[in-house]
Amino acid sequence: MEKQTVAVLFGGQSSEHEVSCVSAVTVIENIDRDKYDVLLVGITKEGSWLLTDSTEQIRSGAWREGKTRAVLSPDAGHHGLLLLKDGKAELRRVDVVFPVLHGLYGEDGTVQGILEMAQIPYVGCGVLASAVSMDKLYTKLIVDTLGIRQARYAAVRREELSDMAAVVSRIEAALSYPVFIKPCNAGSSRGVSKAENRAMLEAGLKEAALHDRKILVEETIVGHEVECAVLGGSDVKASGVGEILAAAEFYDYDAKYNNAESRTVLDPELPSAAVEEIRKDSVAIFKAVDGFGLSRVDFFVTKDTGEVVFNEINTLPGFTAISMYPMLWEHRGISKPQLVEKLIQMAFARKER
Numbered sequence: 338m339e340k341q342t343v344a345v346l347f348g349g350q351s352s353e354h355e356v357s358c359v360s361a362v363t364v365i366e367n368i369d370r371d372k373y374d375v376l377l378v379g380i381t382k383e384g385s386w387l388l389t390d391s392t393e394q395i396r397s398g399a400w401r402e403g404k405t406r407a408v409l410s411p412d413a414g415h416h417g418l419l420l421l422k423d424g425k426a427e428l429r430r431v432d433v434v435f436p437v438l439h440g441l442y443g444e445d446g447t448v449q450g451i452l453e454m455a456q457i458p459y460v461g462c463g464v465l466a467s468a469v470s471m472d473k474l475y476t477k478l479i480v481d482t483l484g485i486r487q488a489r490y491a492a493v494r495r496e497e498l499s500d501m502a503a504v505v506s507r508i509e510a511a512l513s514y515p516v517f518i519k520p521c522n523a524g525s526s527r528g529v530s531k532a533e534n535r536a537m538l539e540a541g542l543k544e545a546a547l548h549d550r551k552i553l554v555e556e557t558i559v560g561h562e563v564e565c566a567v568l569g570g571s572d573v574k575a576s577g578v579g580e581i582l583a584a585a586e587f588y589d590y591d592a593k594y595n596n597a598e599s600r601t602v603l604d605p606e607l608p609s610a611a612v613e614e615i616r617k618d619s620v621a622i623f624k625a626v627d628g629f630g631l632s633r634v635d636f637f638v639t640k641d642t643g644e645v646v647f648n649e650i651n652t653l654p655g656f657t658a659i660s661m662y663p664m665l666w667e668h669r670g671i672s673k674p675q676l677v678e679k680l681i682q683m684a685f686a687r688k689e690r
Contacts, residue, residue, distance in 0.1 A: 341432040351440030352527040360656035361437040411454040445471035458688035462652040495550040520549035560639040565619040566665040575616040576665035580605035
């Protein structure tokens with residue numbers, strides 16, 4: 338049988354560029370090479386799309402010195418990539434794309450929109466689900482309609498910070514310290530801080546504004562940080578629940594990827610009712626945002642009452658060696674190669690549908 342071609346996109350222009358490269362290596366090494374030819378396309382932080390040859394180049398970073406541009410054509414007749422080198426162009430047809438892109442300009446619906454125009458099947462959520470799930474504020478507005486408990490919040494626009502006193506007074510009237518400040522569209526906890534008082538709040542707002550024009554300020558929830566993986570299209574399944582044991586005070590970018598003391602626990606000791614509620618809510622939220630393929634849904638379980646509180650949804654979760662999404666499915670008997678194959682086949686099925 339003739340092999341189909343999978344293009345794997347990685348890197349990207351977001352703050353999660355390096356994590357994406359690590360995730361991509363895991364995905365690439367678990368693609369069945371007996372069934373697929375694989376094209377590796379890295380996107381630099383500056384936005385250049387470059388063809389590379391191997392996972393070794395991804396690991397070393399040498400791919401960023403590549404000389405062949407790989408332009409994803411929105412022309413449905415091309416159905417693939419335009420490879421440009423030394424003034425010459427070659428069209429390479431692509432059967433399916435696996436966008437291993439975290440954060441802005443990849444997980445937010447932008448790349449998905451190009452792929453829709455090109456009529457190329459792709460792994461993961463579509464334009465709508467990717468866009469609203471990337472935006473923490475609009476995710477909250479959707480989850481509000483489901484009656485699922487989430488942290489109380491206040492929304493702030495960057496331009497409002499010109500009158501910082503008014504913004505701070507509004508937040509203090511709605512929420513008690515300590516609070517968390519988050520950019521609405523930055524992934525992997527970039528720009529997130531915790532404020533114990535007014536001075537820290539003002540500093541946190543300024544920091545978050547460096548990452549996004551919309552900012553979310555939330556009440557602090559004290560509890561277990563847990564995650565649930567979902568998989569499917571019309572028939573959505575939820576995995577078990579995993580717990581994050583952060584080495585830092587909260588699970589920021591450094592705690593996630595640079596601190597070896599951070600750990601993940603599968604099947605943590607939680608009330609059975611909480612586990613089932615998390616699994617049920619994960620599927621409900623995934624469906625409410627029009628999710629498809631995969632997502633990781635994050636919650637808190639309060640330490641005092643065992644209450645389940647929704648945190649956020651990630652439509653293209655990490656695939657690194659320490660990432661919860663593939664670990665949760667491996668714990669349920671789905672290996673990484675099987676998981677990657679399921680996701681690719683779902684991409685084809687959605688296109689046919």
